[in-house]
Amino acid sequence: MPSPSVVTVGNAIVDIIAKADDAFIQDQGMEKSAMNLIDGDRAKSLYDAIGPAMEVSGGSAANTAVGIANLGGDSGFIGKISEDVMGRIFRHDISAAGVDFPPAYAEDNQTACSIILVTPDTQRTMNTYLGACLTLTPDDMNEELIAGADWVYLEGYLFDAPEGPACYQRAADIARANNTNVSVSLSDAWCVDRHYDALTKFLADHTDLILGNEDELHSLFPDADSLDTRLARLPELAGEAAITLGAKGSIAVTAHDKVRVDADQTIKVVDTTGAGDLYAAGYLFGRQRQDSLERSAEIATIAATEIISHIGARPQDDLSAKLG
Amino acid sequence: MPSPSVVTVGNAIVDIIAKADDAFIQDQGMEKSAMNLIDGDRAKSLYDAIGPAMEVSGGSAANTAVGIANLGGDSGFIGKISEDVMGRIFRHDISAAGVDFPPAYAEDNQTACSIILVTPDTQRTMNTYLGACLTLTPDDMNEELIAGADWVYLEGYLFDAPEGPACYQRAADIARANNTNVSVSLSDAWCVDRHYDALTKFLADHTDLILGNEDELHSLFPDADSLDTRLARLPELAGEAAITLGAKGSIAVTAHDKVRVDADQTIKVVDTTGAGDLYAAGYLFGRQRQDSLERSAEIATIAATEIISHIGARPQDDLSAKLG
Numbered sequence: 001m002p003s004p005s006v007v008t009v010g011n012a013i014v015d016i017i018a019k020a021d022d023a024f025i026q027d028q029g030m031e032k033s034a035m036n037l038i039d040g041d042r043a044k045s046l047y048d049a050i051g052p053a054m055e056v057s058g059g060s061a062a063n064t065a066v067g068i069a070n071l072g073g074d075s076g077f078i079g080k081i082s083e084d085v086m087g088r089i090f091r092h093d094i095s096a097a098g099v100d101f102p103p104a105y106a107e108d109n110q111t112a113c114s115i116i117l118v119t120p121d122t123q124r125t126m127n128t129y130l131g132a133c134l135t136l137t138p139d140d141m142n143e144e145l146i147a148g149a150d151w152v153y154l155e156g157y158l159f160d161a162p163e164g165p166a167c168y169q170r171a172a173d174i175a176r177a178n179n180t181n182v183s184v185s186l187s188d189a190w191c192v193d194r195h196y197d198a199l200t201k202f203l204a205d206h207t208d209l210i211l212g213n214e215d216e217l218h219s220l221f222p223d224a225d226s227l228d229t230r231l232a233r234l235p236e237l238a239g240e241a242a243i244t245l246g247a248k249g250s251i252a253v254t255a256h257d258k259v260r261v262d263a264d265q266t267i268k269v270v271d272t273t274g275a276g277d278l279y280a281a282g283y284l285f286g287r288q289r290q291d292s293l294e295r296s297a298e299i300a301t302i303a304a305t306e307i308i309s310h311i312g313a314r315p316q317d318d319l320s321a322k323l324g
Numbered sequence: 325m326p327s328p329s330v331v332t333v334g335n336a337i338v339d340i341i342a343k344a345d346d347a348f349i350q351d352q353g354m355e356k357s358a359m360n361l362i363d364g365d366r367a368k369s370l371y372d373a374i375g376p377a378m379e380v381s382g383g384s385a386a387n388t389a390v391g392i393a394n395l396g397g398d399s400g401f402i403g404k405i406s407e408d409v410m411g412r413i414f415r416h417d418i419s420a421a422g423v424d425f426p427p428a429y430a431e432d433n434q435t436a437c438s439i440i441l442v443t444p445d446t447q448r449t450m451n452t453y454l455g456a457c458l459t460l461t462p463d464d465m466n467e468e469l470i471a472g473a474d475w476v477y478l479e480g481y482l483f484d485a486p487e488g489p490a491c492y493q494r495a496a497d498i499a500r501a502n503n504t505n506v507s508v509s510l511s512d513a514w515c516v517d518r519h520y521d522a523l524t525k526f527l528a529d530h531t532d533l534i535l536g537n538e539d540e541l542h543s544l545f546p547d548a549d550s551l552d553t554r555l556a557r558l559p560e561l562a563g564e565a566a567i568t569l570g571a572k573g574s575i576a577v578t579a580h581d582k583v584r585v586d587a588d589q590t591i592k593v594v595d596t597t598g599a600g601d602l603y604a605a606g607y608l609f610g611r612q613r614q615d616s617l618e619r620s621a622e623i624a625t626i627a628a629t630e631i632i633s634h635i636g637a638r639p640q641d642d643l644s645a646k647l648g
Contacts (some may be wrong), residue, residue, distance in 0.1 A: 055379040093376040
């Protein structure tokens, strides 16, 4: 296997996806459309309370690695599972998708799961039990994979693990020593809020490319008064950024360039889970093969469009066939 | 909870669903579009060989019970699981769907799974490891549930378990003693072939309603020379039957009546897994509330149409809202 061009680092999660109405989200005290962190007991009681579900491998950065492989790229994934049923499912699915995943195993904790509730507005509200992911350490940052890659991609959610910031630093050190570009996903507006100082310092010091959405950008620049102002300030933190705007499309920016790509308005949106992850997959796939910002944002839109047309954050179609 | 109107009996299975091409089906020596029985070792090696998958609760009669509940009816399910992760998933999903499921647990065997491969023609080829289902015995035929129901529904696949025929007999005895109608799904053409003598005798002696498809009907009357001849011979075995014809719709027959309902040609078929199970759900839902053959076949078509529009054999939409 050639050294993957893009290596993503994140929480290794199996998604448990069910439909729910807004009243349920409210009654359960969840932050809607956000990633809510829960413990094992809460995961059990919440599972008992939800409707019929399906299980699909997930995890933000893992979804991105799978998307890149599905587009025809070479990708790898770094994350931690346990040797349990959900861990076997996670490992099978990501490996079968063509992603290079040398698994790291936690000794005691269970493989992480996220109970994802999809409301009639197609928004997803996540309830994540991190389990084995909480034990990720800098030693798990596979030096060979990151050193051999053109890009390493770190999800913001990693900051929720005790040694997440140290993992970020270790990944950045390996990247710098080996001319590997560093990209970061902002992941979630509340996650940006939780880890604001450490995350923004990392972005400014080590990051070549930021991926995020409008809400996350707002959390990044809470005192700025408009989207344009926020976009204009991105070069303070990274040379390049791609920001998704939901149904309004997306914008890719550098200090000198700004391109906008429309969303596909023709499809029926079923479940927005993974939209940002697959956008990131398409964008990174384009950039690692030297496509323009605009073409990369177009590929990103194609990948995100496929993922929101069905339940689950892993592609069901062959994305490479959609590139034209 | 009121006594359910319809109680279904069958194998309690969690489906592992992946896409595959025809060459893979052929290379693996599977009977395409059929239910292939496999053992635990084969399940492991096949899982390693398939592409990325998703896990959704399944099992033919269980899908039918869920469909009836989703349509707004009262249903129960009798089947055997194990106290493992897949068993917890199965139990959660069917209970959360509103089906009365007093679980029977196997002591040693694992909960059954079926590795379902969906080919580009949207056909599904199943590879079922029966596990805990092989230990189903006549004692598991919950007398209270069957006695209280208007209909008991037995899947043909039950004949593959060692005590399956005895389970059929026990269910029929309870039904007869309590004026519960008996319906049987033919399940699979190869399954009909495997158990021809015992199955046809049971149909002739104990069955009020047969559900099946064109291929299964062919297996039932292998010497008949046309669909019409086969349909005309159904009253030899049961007073009523509903036979699905794929894209050509379906036909419901009694000795005196014959109605045909067209399939919905407007939808994009994604995965035909569960089409027959949900057709049965709609038909039984209609008949248990005294709808006509035609209206029952229409409801059956609505339920089957929803299930083939997405991956997996459990409804993702609220079927009751589609009845009009």
